[in-house]
Amino acid sequence: MTDTPPLPDGYEISTDPVRIDAERVHRWLAGDAYWALGRTREKHDRAVEGSLNFGVYDTLSGEQVAYARVITDRATFAWLCDVYVDPSARGKGLGSALVAAVREELRPYGLRRIALATHDAHEVYARLGFRPLEQPDQWMALVDD
DSSP states (O other): OOOOOOOOTTEEEEOOGGGOOHHHHHHHHHHHOTTTTTOOHHHHHHHHHTSEEEEEEETTTOOEEEEEEEEEOSSSEEEEEEEEEOGGGTTSSHHHHHHHHHHHHHGGGTOSEEEOOOSSOHHHHHTTTOOOOSOGGGOOOOOOO
8 A cells, every 4th residue: 555645734624514514515516626516515415415525624724625535334335526635725735645544444344446537637647556447348337327
């Protein structure tokens, strides 16, 4: 397994669902994330409720600056999704530290696979131990466009 990138000073990661700034996260995803553009608030709230949520917070202001969520059965499989770092906080290594924290939080479950999809961050995830599927032709999806 790869090294865990350090969380920069002045930030903390929490899985406490009460701390998630749902309005802010919805605004980020529905307005700026190519995979979630136009997502309704109702759909967003349902997704958050059914997931393990991670937030990165500025320790001085308490402001949420990044988010990720995981859908998992806590036994065999997890799907990492909605990884987002506020544009004002990018370039500090927060995204890498956040994904590494997700990986470490899930480690005790002994999951066979943690999957994700990305359009443009393959190198970031590869540095954290993710790799392309060995047999992508065996994966399928039921997609409701």
